[in-house]
Amino acid sequence: MESNPQTQEYSKPKGxxxxxxxxxxxxxxxxxYFDEENYAKLLKRRKRTGKPLSSIVYELAVNGYVREPLSKELASCVRAMASMANNLNQxxxxxxxxxxxxxxxxTRELSEKIAKVLVRVSREL
Known part of the structure; x- marks a missing residue:
């Protein structure tokens, strides 16, 4: 039995x-309302985190802090640690x-490299 498209209800999916x-x-x-100095601090934090001001103010009010994304250097350290962990497993x-x-x-060489990366990560945090 074929359905007739004219008799069936068609609801367009919401986007x-x-x-x-x-x-x-x-x-x-x-x-x-913020004074100029604190507003400038918010703008710097917005630029650093890439989040809108409303989200930053909300997170500060609710959590007391804003979780910032990893810096490029810290992200590269994390990738380096992952590859070193793979080498250590091997x-x-x-x-x-x-x-x-x-x-x-x-193993000694790898442990020295891991120690250096850990020092870099601890400086970033």
Whole structure:
């Protein structure tokens, strides 16, 4: 049995972001005034985080802090740590197969590199 498109109801799907549940909707607006110095600080934070001013003020009011994204240098350190962790796993596997003496020097070198990256990360935080 074929359906006739003229007799069927057709509802166009809504576009855009889905509505939040009732408990999560922000329904109360608060107007806040800042002096020049504190407004400049907010603008710097907006530039650093890439978030709108309203989100920054909301997070500060609710959480007391604004979570900022990782800097490019810190992100590169995290990627370096991930690759070093992979290398360490490979060395551990090789040590199980052929003994620790065979990979001792490479393990020492890798541990020194990991220590240097950890120092860089601790300076960033």
């Amino acid at each position: 855009g972001r889905p509505k939040l549940p009732n408990g999560q909707q922000r329904t109360h607006a608060v107007k806040v 060395l551990a596997h090789e040590a199980h197969l052929s003994g620790y003496a065979a990979v001792e020097e490479r």
